[in-house]
Amino acid sequence: MDDQTRMLASMGGLGGLSQADVGDPDSVRKQQSLGQPQQDIGDILQQIMAITDESLDEAQARKHALNCHRMKPALFSVLCEIKEKTVLSIRGVQEEDPPDPQIMRLDNMLLAEGVSGPEKGGGSAAAAAAAAAAGGSPNDGSIEHSDYRAKLAQIRQIYHSELEKYEQACSEFTNHVMNLLREQSRTRPISPKEIERMVAIIHRKFSSIQMQLKQSTCEAVMILRSRFLDARRKRRNFNKQATEVLNEYFYSHLSNPYPSEEAKEELAKKCGITVSQVSNWFGNKRIRYKKNIGKFQEEANLYAVKTAVDAANVSAQASQANSPATPNSDNACLLVFALCTCWEQDLGVFLGCAIKST
């Protein structure tokens, strides 16, 4: 009742009717004869009430007419005010909520993993961290490492394109709703504040959708990461040729089985493995050899013989180039023969000499 009075007062203010005049039949009559503002208001309200019963075309025409009515701005502002006080004041409480900790957590993680944030550095840094965590050198250029990076880049790309889609959809929808509300505000009391509030609601809804995207992206990164680490952890025996190359080096450098960085690189290249794998192999080999020399003796002998034979073959080839039947080639043949015949009895003694000679 109070609001109604205020509304009328407000309309009266603009239409030339004071609050005092409203309750006074004389002054109403006076005003009616001056321009009939109260009848105007009653008429307008009646027309607004009846608008839903009219056909679309009629309603459109009515809307236009009302929109152009001289009392419209006043009526509109009063109705907005009333609405603000009643309906909106209830919902006004839950405004301006603080940033969601869940979203913050997801954002931080995506940033740390290099999915969001700057393209350069982030992804490779995370990949390097993952590689380092897995015990490998980030500079290995190993298959797994590049694979991880490629997969991460893929996730990143999907994430950004989806995010862009969401943002576009959000802004399109916001614009649509704003236009709709602006359009409706011609016939309904919708204040700019209310439109703002509606926009905020839409943004909240879209950000909750975004959160789902962020969540699933985080999960994808986690799965990728665990698979990547698992794949590195999964043991695969080196092939026979690689083991032979490593053993040859080890037993031919038994007095100092510590390959230099260059030697490791060379071995890695020969064996088709990484430098860190070579380091691992030598680390394991040294410790296991030292722990159980007896067990490795046979292997040591085998490789010593191999080395001796190889050395003999090399020297035989070299001398054959000079003369086809030099004592050197004979020596090689003898050596092989001796190895074949005295294997069981004198191998130990013979190999002692062979190792010394190499």
Next chain:
DNA sequence: AGGTATGATTCTGC
């Protein structure tokens, strides 16, 4: 299935 071999990881000391 159980034992052994082996590549990888982790911890520690230097």
Next chain:
DNA sequence: GCAGAATCATACCT
């Protein structure tokens, strides 16, 4: 940062 040592996890063999 590297090496040794212990340990883990899996491949391979019997």
